[in-house]
Amino acid sequence: MIDSPSRLLRGWLRRQLPLDDFAWLEAQVERARGGSDRDLHIALGLAPRRLGKADLTLSDTDLADAAAARSGWDPRGWSVDQAARVLLLLAGGGDGHAFAARFRDLCRTADPAEAVAFYRGLPLYPAPELLEAQAGEGLRTNMRAVFEAVAHRSPFPRERFDQGRWNHMVLKALFVGSTLAPIQGLDEGANPELALILRDYAHERWAAGRPVSPELWRCLGPFAAELGLDDLRRVVAEGDAVERQAAALALAACPGAEAAALLATMPDLAAGIATGALTWDALTPDP
Amino acid sequence: MFIDPHTHMISRTTDDYEAMAAAGVVAVIEPAFWQGQPRTYVGTYADYLSAILGFERFRAGQFGIRHYCTIGLNSKEANNEELAEGVMEILPRFALKEGVVAIGEIGYDEQTALEDRYFRAQLELAKELGLPVMIHTPHRDKKRGTSRSMDVCEEHGMDPGKVVIDHNNEETVAETLQRGFWAAFSIYPSTKMGNQRMVEILRQYGGERIIVDSACDWGISDPLGVPKTARLALQSGIAEETVRRVCYGNALAAYGQSGQMREEDWLNPSAIDQRTLYEGNSILRGGREPRIDPPSGRLSMSDLLIE
Numbered sequence: 001m002i003d004s005p006s007r008l009l010r011g012w013l014r015r016q017l018p019l020d021d022f023a024w025l026e027a028q029v030e031r032a033r034g035g036s037d038r039d040l041h042i043a044l045g046l047a048p049r050r051l052g053k054a055d056l057t058l059s060d061t062d063l064a065d066a067a068a069a070r071s072g073w074d075p076r077g078w079s080v081d082q083a084a085r086v087l088l089l090l091a092g093g094g095d096g097h098a099f100a101a102r103f104r105d106l107c108r109t110a111d112p113a114e115a116v117a118f119y120r121g122l123p124l125y126p127a128p129e130l131l132e133a134q135a136g137e138g139l140r141t142n143m144r145a146v147f148e149a150v151a152h153r154s155p156f157p158r159e160r161f162d163q164g165r166w167n168h169m170v171l172k173a174l175f176v177g178s179t180l181a182p183i184q185g186l187d188e189g190a191n192p193e194l195a196l197i198l199r200d201y202a203h204e205r206w207a208a209g210r211p212v213s214p215e216l217w218r219c220l221g222p223f224a225a226e227l228g229l230d231d232l233r234r235v236v237a238e239g240d241a242v243e244r245q246a247a248a249l250a251l252a253a254c255p256g257a258e259a260a261a262l263l264a265t266m267p268d269l270a271a272g273i274a275t276g277a278l279t280w281d282a283l284t285p286d287p
Numbered sequence: 288m289f290i291d292p293h294t295h296m297i298s299r300t301t302d303d304y305e306a307m308a309a310a311g312v313v314a315v316i317e318p319a320f321w322q323g324q325p326r327t328y329v330g331t332y333a334d335y336l337s338a339i340l341g342f343e344r345f346r347a348g349q350f351g352i353r354h355y356c357t358i359g360l361n362s363k364e365a366n367n368e369e370l371a372e373g374v375m376e377i378l379p380r381f382a383l384k385e386g387v388v389a390i391g392e393i394g395y396d397e398q399t400a401l402e403d404r405y406f407r408a409q410l411e412l413a414k415e416l417g418l419p420v421m422i423h424t425p426h427r428d429k430k431r432g433t434s435r436s437m438d439v440c441e442e443h444g445m446d447p448g449k450v451v452i453d454h455n456n457e458e459t460v461a462e463t464l465q466r467g468f469w470a471a472f473s474i475y476p477s478t479k480m481g482n483q484r485m486v487e488i489l490r491q492y493g494g495e496r497i498i499v500d501s502a503c504d505w506g507i508s509d510p511l512g513v514p515k516t517a518r519l520a521l522q523s524g525i526a527e528e529t530v531r532r533v534c535y536g537n538a539l540a541a542y543g544q545s546g547q548m549r550e551e552d553w554l555n556p557s558a559i560d561q562r563t564l565y566e567g568n569s570i571l572r573g574g575r576e577p578r579i580d581p582p583s584g585r586l587s588m589s590d591l592l593i594e
Contacts, residue, residue, distance in 0.1 A: 045383035049546065053559045079559045109333060109377075111340045111384045112563055143345045145563040 005069050005124045009087045012056055016080060021051050025084055032091040037102070043088055044106070044114065048081040053113075055079050072155025072184055073123050085114065086121035096127025104134050112143055119149035122156040132160045139169055144176055151183055153286070158185030167194040170219060171201060180215040182286040187218070195223035202231060214239075214246030215284055221250030229258055236262060245269055245283050288553075291513045292316040292538040293392075293421075293453060293473060293500035296343050296354065297335075298323075303503070303510040304350040306586040310514040313553040314353040316542060317343060318392035318421055321363045323505050329373030332364075336381045344386055348564040353553045355542070357391035357421050358382045365405040366396075375408060382416055388542040389413075391421025392453065395432045398425065403439075410443045419449045419544050424459065426478065433459045437466050451498065451541050456480055460488060464496060469541045473502035474512035474593050481594035482516040486523045494529035498537045515591045522591075 003011070010029075014022050028043035056078045058066075066073045075083070092102060103125065107118055119138045125131055135157075138150040151157060151169050161169065166189055173180055180186055198220050202212045217232065224232055232254075235247040248269035251259045263270050272278030291307070294315045307315070317339050326332050339356045347354035358381045360374045382390065390413040395402050413420045422440075425432035433452060440450055447467035455463055455470045456479070463470040472488070473479045485499065501512025509515070517534040521527065542548050552560070 041380050042383065045380075048385060053557055055558060077562075109337055109380060111337070111386070112345060113385055113559075115341070116563060142342060143563075 002068050003065060005066070005073065006087060006090050008062070008065055008069055009083050009090075012058065012062060013051075013080065013083055013087070016054075016057060017051060024050050025087075029087060029091045032088050033093065037105075040088060040092055040102075044085055047084045047088070048113065051080050051084055053079050053081050056083055070123055070155075072159075074153035074184075076153065078120060081113070082117035082120060085117040086124065089118065089121060090124060094126075096130050099126050100130035100134075103131055107134050107137065112146060115141070115143075115146045116149040119146065120154070122150065123154050128156065128160055135160070136165055139165070139172065144178055147172065147176065148178055148182070151178070153182050153184065155184050157183065158189060163191060163193065167191070167197055170194060171197055174198075174201065174213050174216055179284065179286070180213075180218060181280065181284045187280075190219050190222050192223050192226065195220045195227055199227050199231060212243075214243050217246045217250035218280055218284075221253035222255075224250060224254040225256040225259055229254075229262060232259075233262060236266065242283065245272075245278060248273060249278065249280055249283065288313045289513045289517060289534050290314045290316075290538040291501050291503075291510070292451075292498060292542060293318060293471065293502045294510065295320060295502075295504035296347060297339055298505035299503060299510060301346075301350070302586060304347060304352060307510050307514075308350045308352055310511050310588055312352060312514065314355065314539075314548070315347060316355045316357065316388055316421075316538070316548075318357040318389075318423075319359050320361045320392055320423070320504075325367070326364060327367065327370060329370060329377065332370065332374050333377055333381075336377075340381065340384050340386065345564050353548075353556075355386045355388045355548050357389040358384075358387050359390045359393045359409055359421075360405050361392060362394050362396035362402045362406070362423060362425075365402045366399055368401055371401065371405050375405065378409070378412060379416070382412070382418065386547055387418070388545040388548050389419040389421045389451070390416070391451075392423040393420065394422040394436050395425045396423075398428065398432055398435065406436075407439060407443060410440065410445055413449075414443070414445065419451065419542055420445065422450060422452045424452060424454045426454070429454075429456070430458050434462060437463070437468060440468075441466075449541075449544055453500070454479060454502070457484065457488065460492065464492060469496050469498055469537065471498035471500055473500050474516050475502050475508050476593050477507070481592075482512070482519050483592065483594065485516055486520050486525060489520055489525050489529055489533065490523075494526075494532035494537070496537065497533045498541065499533045500538075509593050511586065511588065512593060514588065515593060518588065519591045 031039045058075060066075050110118055122135055135150050139147060141147050151173060157166060157169060198216050202216055205212045232247050232251060235243050239247060248263060248266050251263040252273045269278060289312045291312055294317055296315060296317050319336060319339060336358060344354040358378060360371055365371050390409050393406055393409045422436050424436060451469040451471050452463045453471040454473050460470055472485055474482050474485060499513050499516050501509055503510045513534050517530050520530045
């Protein structure tokens with residue numbers, strides 16, 4: 001039997017929290033089901049004080065259960081208070097419009113910890129099409145952890161964002177020193193416009209004497225033939241070991257003879273790609 | 288290690304954070320106050336509270352400084368009744384957020400009836416939520432205003448051990464201490480306390496229940512008020528134990544009563560806090576290296592005097 005996300009969250013919290021603390025949470029969840037906004041605000045505010053902020057201890061089985069309950073749901077790195085806050089939001093229920101209005105209202109006055117929790121729960125909320133605008137607001141933050149709560153380890157961006165929003169999310173991730181590997185559907189989401197934007201960004205970095213993240217080439221590789229291979233040629237010629245491996249992976253994803261020829265100038269790396277030893281996951285893992 | 292329990296960091300630049308961190312400030316408290324230009328909509332007030340709860344905490348964390356705040360309706364804007372009513376309604380929502388160590392800074396500006404009404408209402412709120420209180424004493428008619436603030440606290444049954452009377456001077460300190468309140472002093476050039484004067488107060492009264500802060504804000508003020516005063520006091524022969532109390536321990540004791548501020552926060556931050564807010568001493572945007580050349584002018588510790 002596949003559990004619902006709420007059931008799983010409750011189970012993990014029951015397992016990890018002391019009895020009294022879990023009892024308090026259960027009472028708040030009950031109250032959230034039919035209660036006032038004020039009760040919900042208080043419960044959300046008190047969650048870290050009452051339950052602490054320890055990381056949720058999740059086994060591989062728990063992670064598999066999560067993915068089964070909601071495809072793409074990745075609760076790694078969630079803390080106890082985050083899990084409790086998402087659970088409270090889900091308990092508040094309401095149809096799509098009521099939930100979306102409450103979600104927007106809560107995000108509007110959320111402190112950073114609350115914001116991270118609310119956005120991490122995006123894969124689990126009802127009527128996701130009504131939450132997309134607020135998720136976009138979350139991406140506009142200056143606080144990296146809040147940005148990553150929307151962008152990382154979540155199926156929501158790939159499922160909901162239009163190409164413009166997706167492209168700017170990927171660019172911003174690089175711009176603020178975040179990573180691309182934890183963005184779900186990164187490879188499927190590659191598109192020519194993004195490749196162009198990233199190509200220009202790489203040029204901007206180089207003009208300023210600054211390094212270019214090896215991850216940038218992942219989104220550029222499939223379209224490198226149209227954009228010209230000079231940039232990858234430069235990385236192959238001048239890059240360090242990691243950058244050259246990234247270039248190799250990008251070239252392997254690039255159609256055409258020219259790319260293949262350039263890849264062939266790095267036989268060890270080409271062989272690693274062929275055997276599956278060298279992959280983006282191996283080079284830039286999501287910790 | 289120093290704590291500066293009264294800093295309006297929203298009006299300060301990253302130069303100040305860098306200088307504070309270099310001088311040994313580990314934690315700051317940012318009181319909710321007015322911003323120079325009056326707010327006239329509840330919405331802008333709400334967004335300001337979100338800013339001192341959110342982005343300012345994050346910004347401080349980038350320099351290795353833990354940032355806390357107080358939440359409240361200040362005395363100036365209490366005179367705008369429509370605004371005040373709206374703010375009072377939203378305060379409970381903000382007062383329970385993470386890092387809120389007190390209701391404040393509240394009290395009197397000109398001791399009007401409206402100021403009085405909202406001062407009392409917020410004392411009741413502080414009692415209801417079990418939070419300490421930070422009291423702003425007026426800069427004009429200070430002696431009477433400070434006495435009256437303490438009278439009102441006693442009328443409402445406040446525990447003086449949970450109330451910090453800020454912006455004291457030579458004229459107010461004796462009564463504040465005698466009545467059992469915490470006595471904070473703002474080392475702020477020209478208009479408030481100077482630190483040579485502060486040293487004399489320490490000589491006379493010792494360190495019990497005395498707190499030093501900078502109250503640095505959008506005016507000409509000194510974010511190094513606390514470390515400079517500490518060093519000046521030591522140089523002037525004040526006992527190290529006293530200096531440690533007034534520049535660190537007492538602020539922690541007073542505001543730690545909220546349960547939202549503990550020494551472990553900077554000595555041993557939790558894993559989730561490290562990932563969310565507190566990423567050591569590097570500046571985020573563009574991955575700049577932390578500045579290694581010493582700050583100059585007011586931001587340097589070479590000139591200690593603030594007068």
